[in-house]
Amino acid sequence: MLDFLSAAGAGEAPPFWLQILPWVAIFAVFWFLLIRPQMRQQKEHREKIASIKKGDQVVTAGGLVGKVVKVDDDYADIEIAQGVRVKAVKATIGDIVPPGGKAAND
Incomplete structure (x- = not known):
């Protein structure tokens, strides 16, 4: 009985995998809640x-x-x-307005 009490009081360090487990869990949460959805959103924007x-009606990032x-x-x-044209870099186009949608200046 005394051996059990003295071993518990010595304060042995937990195994390495147990020490790193919280960091792995934090990374997994960040990956699934922040990084992965943002990557998917960027991919959809590039495809769009x-x-x-x-003939498409668009809204620029500006x-x-x-x-x-x-x-x-x-x-x-x-x-x-009418008669006013600008040249925009395609990457700065924010969205395509659907055909039935109303623009902000109409």
Whole structure:
């Protein structure tokens, strides 16, 4: 009985795998709740931007709303008002407005 009490009081360190287990659990929580959903969202955005075609109504990251007039590999010409065209980098296009949707300036 005395041997049990003296061993418990000595304060032996737990095994290494038991010490690292909380860190693995924290990483798993971050992966499934933060990193993985953000990667999926970025992939969907890249696919959406790659599918932009002439005639789509888009919103840029800066908040400009307009209709796509011309598209090439890296740029899109957007008409934001009658006769006013801007060239935007495709990566800065935030979203494609659905055909039935109303733009903010209409």
